[in-house]
Amino acid sequence: MDALEDFIIEAKAVTYMGGKHPLAAPTRPAAKDIAYDKGRFRYLDSHFGGTDFLGQEVVWDGEAPVWAMNYYGRILDPGSFDGERAGIVIKQALTALYQEKRFLGGFAYQHALGEYVDHSVGDYRSFQGVERILVADRAVYQLDYQGGLIKP
Template structure:
């Protein structure tokens, strides 16, 4: 794992999963922003919405954008899965994934009677993936993401 990949994992762990504080001032009207900095790297996760949401994560090295990820997520069955429940399932699952020293790749687990699954292809340099929550065979939540390196 190189320094950039390590930083991405650390930033993700400190922000959404670590319940990092949201920035007081949004970088775009209506956005929710989470940021993290270490050495010459900085990270910003900026998203819109709640149960239906979209956003972008970006990493800068020496103030030059070098990596990014776009995403869209949606609770599909809000009569069976609340935003609070989905948040608990996702944070519990991603904490377990990050403890393995990675943020991409196949991962599945049962949380509170729900089945969490994350499948992706590629490496942090170029990837696509989908995260889902199911109850038995019913798809309740889906999060689509893709991203990779940014070069001038």
């Protein structure tokens, strides 16, 4: 299973963090899909929305889905914080997290636009968590997520 966890981290780093463009033909109407494959594994991140959004990531081993995560993110205070700033903070924070060869666990990252804080429980096999951006100790963005292994 170490190969699966390594692939998940690599796929996350290469797709959204790496600036990979969405597929021209999404799997569902109005979805934004970003795909990655390497060796026996295939990854798809499919989401809807912009500032407030909902999505799902799935990894297949061959044709079998083996891991998935769903998420819902939103700007909590649109009067003082926006999606563009959130994206800047998140990309830099997650790039730093993935460089540690992980995507779960406690993590904090200080950025000039706000502090990124992630709390989760579990490991890639079964987890749930929340990421937030704080400005002056007040949450202005939040994303809730959960996921784990898929078994037949």
